[in-house]
Amino acid sequence: MKKTGAQVLCEGLIHHGVEKIFGIPGGAILPLYGTLSEYPELDHILVRHEQGASHAADGFSRITGKTGVCFATSGPGATNLITGMATAMMDSSPMIAITGQVSRPGIGKDSFQEIDITGASLPVTKHNYLVMSADEIPRVLKEAFIIANTGRPGPVLIDIPRDVFTEQFDFDNKFWEEEIEILGYKPPKFAENSKIDKALKLIEESKKPVILAGHGIIISKAYNELVELAESAQIPVITTLLGISSFPENHVLSLSFPGMHGVAWASLALDQADLVIAIGSRFDDRITGDTSRFATKSKKIHIDIDPAEINKNIEVDVALIGNAKDIMKQMLPKLKKKTHIEWINHIEKLKEEHPSLKLKKSPDLTGQYVIKSLSDETEGKSVIVTGVGQHQMWAAQHYSYCSQNSWISSGGLGTMGFEVPAALGAKVGAPDKNVWSIAGDGGFQMTLCELATIVENNIKVKFALLNNNHLGMITQWQGMFFNEDYQANAYTANPDFVKLANAYGMKALSVDNNEDVRPAIREANSHDGPFLIDFKIKKEENVFPMIPSGQSVNELLEEPIDGSN
Amino acid sequence: MVATNTGTRTVIALVENKAGVLARICGLFRRQGFNIASLAVGRSEIKGLSRMTFVVEGPEEVVRLVAAKLDRLIEVVEVEDISDLDHVYREMVLIKVSADNEKRGEILQLSNIFNVKTVDVGSDQMTIETTGESNEIESLLELLEPYGIIEVMRTGRVAVLKSNE
Numbered sequence: 001m002k003k004t005g006a007q008v009l010c011e012g013l014i015h016h017g018v019e020k021i022f023g024i025p026g027g028a029i030l031p032l033y034g035t036l037s038e039y040p041e042l043d044h045i046l047v048r049h050e051q052g053a054s055h056a057a058d059g060f061s062r063i064t065g066k067t068g069v070c071f072a073t074s075g076p077g078a079t080n081l082i083t084g085m086a087t088a089m090m091d092s093s094p095m096i097a098i099t100g101q102v103s104r105p106g107i108g109k110d111s112f113q114e115i116d117i118t119g120a121s122l123p124v125t126k127h128n129y130l131v132m133s134a135d136e137i138p139r140v141l142k143e144a145f146i147i148a149n150t151g152r153p154g155p156v157l158i159d160i161p162r163d164v165f166t167e168q169f170d171f172d173n174k175f176w177e178e179e180i181e182i183l184g185y186k187p188p189k190f191a192e193n194s195k196i197d198k199a200l201k202l203i204e205e206s207k208k209p210v211i212l213a214g215h216g217i218i219i220s221k222a223y224n225e226l227v228e229l230a231e232s233a234q235i236p237v238i239t240t241l242l243g244i245s246s247f248p249e250n251h252v253l254s255l256s257f258p259g260m261h262g263v264a265w266a267s268l269a270l271d272q273a274d275l276v277i278a279i280g281s282r283f284d285d286r287i288t289g290d291t292s293r294f295a296t297k298s299k300k301i302h303i304d305i306d307p308a309e310i311n312k313n314i315e316v317d318v319a320l321i322g323n324a325k326d327i328m329k330q331m332l333p334k335l336k337k338k339t340h341i342e343w344i345n346h347i348e349k350l351k352e353e354h355p356s357l358k359l360k361k362s363p364d365l366t367g368q369y370v371i372k373s374l375s376d377e378t379e380g381k382s383v384i385v386t387g388v389g390q391h392q393m394w395a396a397q398h399y400s401y402c403s404q405n406s407w408i409s410s411g412g413l414g415t416m417g418f419e420v421p422a423a424l425g426a427k428v429g430a431p432d433k434n435v436w437s438i439a440g441d442g443g444f445q446m447t448l449c450e451l452a453t454i455v456e457n458n459i460k461v462k463f464a465l466l467n468n469n470h471l472g473m474i475t476q477w478q479g480m481f482f483n484e485d486y487q488a489n490a491y492t493a494n495p496d497f498v499k500l501a502n503a504y505g506m507k508a509l510s511v512d513n514n515e516d517v518r519p520a521i522r523e524a525n526s527h528d529g530p531f532l533i534d535f536k537i538k539k540e541e542n543v544f545p546m547i548p549s550g551q552s553v554n555e556l557l558e559e560p561i562d563g564s565n
Numbered sequence: 566m567v568a569t570n571t572g573t574r575t576v577i578a579l580v581e582n583k584a585g586v587l588a589r590i591c592g593l594f595r596r597q598g599f600n601i602a603s604l605a606v607g608r609s610e611i612k613g614l615s616r617m618t619f620v621v622e623g624p625e626e627v628v629r630l631v632a633a634k635l636d637r638l639i640e641v642v643e644v645e646d647i648s649d650l651d652h653v654y655r656e657m658v659l660i661k662v663s664a665d666n667e668k669r670g671e672i673l674q675l676s677n678i679f680n681v682k683t684v685d686v687g688s689d690q691m692t693i694e695t696t697g698e699s700n701e702i703e704s705l706l707e708l709l710e711p712y713g714i715i716e717v718m719r720t721g722r723v724a725v726l727k728s729n730e
Contacts, residue, residue: 130585184581308637
């Protein structure tokens with residue numbers, strides 16, 4: 001039967017289970033939009049900026065585990081997706097971006113709104129395609145879904161010229177049921193048994209082991225295997241920043257996260273351990289600091305699906321290449337039960353000696369207090385979405401993540417502005433979950449146009465805006481490392497965020513003291529719709545603990561407790 | 566990673582013969598600031614697949630990382646850094662050299678040692694061809710230098726593992 005490229009594309013999306021698409025139309029992609037009305041199964045959410053479309057698709061992917069989809073037109077539409085694709089690439093989030101391209105005869109002629117997006121997106125996509133004939137669409141789409149969401153997930157861009165959308169060709173729907181093989185793409189699944197045995201032997205011999213659980217646990221949904229591994233061999237679990245919510249933080253073996261702004265006991269335990277079992281994590285520089293001084297007393301087991309991660313940052317003793325869940329399933333039946341009473345008691349002592357999460361008494365409102373209150377009010381069960389900066393670190397530290405996959409943050413790329421559209425996407429993906437976007441006034445203003453999308457579609461996201469009228473982390477670094485030479489760090493003309501939210505048609509409250517924090521959070525939680533709280537927090541507040549960039553745990557800075565500063 | 570052991574590395578890759586593959590591969594070298602010293606591409610024995618031989622100058626550890634990232638590319642089927650494995654390689658060169666009637670015989674005699682073929686002869690210049698390892702080609706160029714080299718066109722290196730590897 002003859003169909004157009006656009007029709008086959010829509011049918012392919014439906015076949016792959018797509019229900020939500022985030023996007024904005026433009027000239028080159030209009031033929032695709034012109035086909036959408038034939039496919040009511042596809043719910044298109046009109047965002048206000050293409051960057052928002054890409055982050056929303058990312059947020060949707062991270063909460064559902066499914067591949068998020070976004071649409072943009074050629075030229076500026078496509079380039080506006082770049083930051084979102086780079087964010088997804090760094091954090092291994094599955095995404096398919098479909099961009100319109102100028103018609104085939106116009107390619108290479110600097111046509112209106114022409115950009116070589118497959119060229120421009122090379123370093124920020126797992127793979128990309130320029131489709132020069134409509135009959136390539138089915139195969140490309142099928143490959144794209146496989147590539148985006150198997151192995152180490154990532155974004156795939158498909159660039160389709162305007163006249164390819166409208167080109168007709170004979171297409172048989174049976175193609176969707178066929179298995180395809182992608183020659184050069186074979187994600188590893190199981191590790192060699194001899195290596196598994198070697199890893200088990202290291203675990204058996206260790207007296208001071210820790211697990212470093214990364215995003216790979218969440219991606220492979222290996223929550224239960226992680227708990228079983230930790231409990232059977234009594235191994236404390238440190239999560240990486242993106243591994244937060246892979247292991248319940250109310251579990252007795254949970255040590256929270258280490259590194260630059262991680263809790264002191266996690267960084268110290270990592271340093272003092274005799275065995276580090278890194279699972280689905282990549283020894284990021286925010287964790288290791290100076291790699292030559294990182295966890296030098298330990299042997300290392302590295303479980304990762306990406307062979308390129310092995311020995312990239314840290315040399316390891318045993319590398320198990322494959323899906324984290326599958327590899328743990330290989331290990332668990334042979335794992336001997338163990339206890340490490342002395343080691344765990346030692347870590348308990350570290351927690352007492354270094355109470356990193358103890359709140360200072362402060363007459364002024366602080367970000368830490370707001371997050372702790374939010375954690376208590378929501379019993380650690382909300383989905384928290386953040387941008388990047390002080391608010392992100394406080395949210396990572398002071399919220400107690402007790403439900404699986406409840407932390408969505410731009411870890412690798414560190415994208416300010418992620419928090420608004422990613423929360424939108426997460427709420428669309430998980431409408432039954434309570435989604436809180438914790439934002440700083442810097443990042444929030446980078447993408448706040450999506451408030452319109454949120455209100456238009458009644459996407460019930462709650463915003464906790466930690467507003468200090470500053471780029472907080474910049475202020476902190478300039479204070480600590482640039483001789484207090486403060487430059488370009490203050491926002492002296494912030495809008496009235498309550499009025500701003502109201503202008504978009506969103507309910508909002510302003511809070512400037514400790515007493516009003518919890519009532520405001522309760523009001524937001526009970527409101528059946530999106531809600532913003534503008535928390536006017538103290539300006540001069542740093543994130544501690546801190547291991548300065550490129551340093552080690554020996555240079556860990558802790559904050560004086562109980563307001564003695 | 567602290568870079569040590571900088572030198573010339575030879576990497577071979579089996580890749581799909583498609584538009585854009587070379588750009589993807591080169592992008593990964595470019596990102597590390599590597600210069601590709603030479604590159605040879607040609608069809609392999611398998612339909613639809615090409616073999617590439619790269620010679621890059623960079624620290625061994627970083628080349629290994631790039632090779633691992635190359636392997637991650639969808640269109641790269643196999644990749645191997647063969648520098649430390651037993652392999653043979655050849656380069657080919659076309660040399661256009663000044664050669665009047667008087668000098669032509671001399672050049673040909675000289676060239677015999679190097680397994681040289683004459684591919685074109687003009688009234689005052691000639692073009693010769695040879696294959697060999699880099700140092701053999703360098704020596705030939707040195708010998709021809711006094712006669713006046715007009716143009717040199719060298720291919721990249723092509724390499725293959727020895728049978729017992």
